[in-house]
Amino acid sequence: MSLPSPLMAVTDRHGHARPLAETVRAVLAGGGRWIWFRDRDLPEDERRRLGEAVAAEVRAAGGVLTVGGDITLAAALGANGIHLPGGSDAVARARDRLGAGLIGVSAHSLRDVEAAAAAGADYVTLSPIFPTASKPGYGPALGLEAITIAARVGLPVVALGGIGEGTLAPCRTAGAAGFAVMGGVMRADDPARAVRGLLAGWDAAASPK
Template identity: 35%
Template sequence: MSARDPDLLLYLVTDADACGDRGVEETVRAAVAGGVTTVQLRDHRATTRELYCSAVRLRELLSGSAVTLVVDDRLDVALAAGVDGVHLGQSDLPVERARAVAGPEMVIGLSVANREEAERAASLPSGTIDYLGVGPVFPTTTKADAGPTIGLGELGTICAMTSLPCVAIGGIGEAQARAVIGAGAAGVAVVAAICAAGDPEEAAQQLRRRVGR
């Protein structure tokens, strides 16, 4: 898997609270064994140093695998830690500037929550971003500022609007995963479905079966 061609099929967003005593690293280790293809390190409460150290440990854990590792929001940490990419929100560093700073090799994802944001993303020069995170599709308890849900219908509309691969996020578990792929998403992003599971490896395996490969 090249750095700019991430496999987005099963995309894990980490949540330290949901991982509990098991911790993020052990949760990621188990989830990858179960079939997770991309990992996003998300921890808004960590200090810059803590986030950097976590990113380095995960990079070492995933070294030699085909799993893509991105850091949420923090391009500086992603660059310093030498991970594969960064995922940006609408209020983060503009993706055009992020690409200029990051260079051509880094994976850059962008969150969109509606058609207007998807249209703006689609109008960017080719190669600026690599994928869209679309949602929240369903109600979620893991992101307080997630915004209103868009549902499967709007997800499908947004996916059809762009040639960029779309990863659906927000309230997605085993019961919703197949329908999300059926709506046109290239992958499903999950938080609690794996991080809060008693057996993250088994949870990832079940999700992989749902999404078809």
């Protein structure tokens, strides 16, 4: 299947002094259509309230909302999909609850990608492609070859970890179907401008040289 957008913007309410919903609104205004509501460290009721604010912005802009990890919250927010840490049972449960919703799985190896495909996921994020402070617990950077190998499995691969304007072209050339960014958008002084630059860089990577 095709992704709703090449750019998946991953939320981080700690990224900027402005409220998260305002940052999401700016991302959407810059052309970002796909928001992954992450912010998993909040108590359940606080996360739901924050999720409702984010969902309202995404809905108003006609965007696509993916919720990280919580199937019940995804259903309550009317999200378009969910992003899971992995596991065939989790994918099956999400499919039963969300129906035709977009189901993604986090992958950190070829084995993870193969397991996600077997479980019926719609796409995977593969990380960390490059060194990044936001993915300290997943070992060394996988590198571009990991994208090429993972893409052969047949699922769309979303590159995650250390992705910026300077690394978009090699990721796309390696076979990535899209890319995910958190800090480069959430911590930007002008998120809309950051998103426009990233999307332009992705488009330029497909242009004949």
